[in-house]
Amino acid sequence: MLIHTVFDFAAWISAWLMARFVAHRHWLDAVARTPMRDPAYFIALGLGAIAGAFLFGSANMVLAHMWQFGHSIAGAIAGGIIAVELYKLASGIRESTGGQFVAPLAIGIAVGRLGCFFAGLPDYTYGTPTTLPWGVDFGDGIPRHPVQLYESLAMLAFLAVYLRGIALRNPLFIRQGFYLFVGWYALQRFAWEFLKPYPLLVGPFNTFHFVCASLLLYSLFMMRRNNVLRAAV
DSSP: HHHHHHHHHHHHHHHHHHHHHHHHHHHTTSOOOOOOOHHHHHHHHHHHHHHHHHHHHHHHHTTOOSSOOOOOHHHHEEEEEEHHHHHHHHTTTOOOOGGGHHHHHHHHEEEEEEEHHOOOOTTTTOOBBOOSTEEEOOOSSSSEEEHHHHHHHHHHHHHHHHHHHHHHTTTHHHHHHHHHHHHHHHHHHHHHEEEEEEEEEEETEHHHHHHHHHHHHHHHHHHHHHHHHHHOO
16 A cells, blocks of 8 residues: 555655664664675575565464465564574674664654554554544444554654663663564564454464564573673673
């Protein structure tokens, strides 16, 4: 849909501008930088993100008996992480290289979810019916949870805290920023999934519950590993 395309473009522009802003402030000069001169890093990241986005997004559509391709930001994050971690393992890189992506990803997701909201029912990202006063009728006469806005606000809140953290040179945000982002994204997305009409896999859990649970475990594991590595140095 045109409205979604417009917001997708806005999300990319917002992410680019945020990356420029953080770089101009030199807030992340102390973190390990992405290997900019190695195209294999970005090839792995891009292929992993695309594969994860379409794999999990399309799987969810098939389970809902909607026989069409889908894409998912949760799947893209998971796929990109798997691909980059494999690349780092092969290249002998142990430190985090995702710090510079945190602020751009947070603002990109926040803006992109607005596109999902305005796209309405065809986007299949709406929430379950609700009687709460802020329920939104997307055109079928049923007030629904605006879960797209919930996620957008959650990511903006994280962005505000994160930017303050790196501006103050807080070691937690400087050294563990990417893993904090992954953990927060996974936690808030896990919560909103209970408010979506997606097909269930086990009990009350859908496909993205398991994706988000895996991302949360990954973030916790990596933060602990980073602390152990720093203590050993």
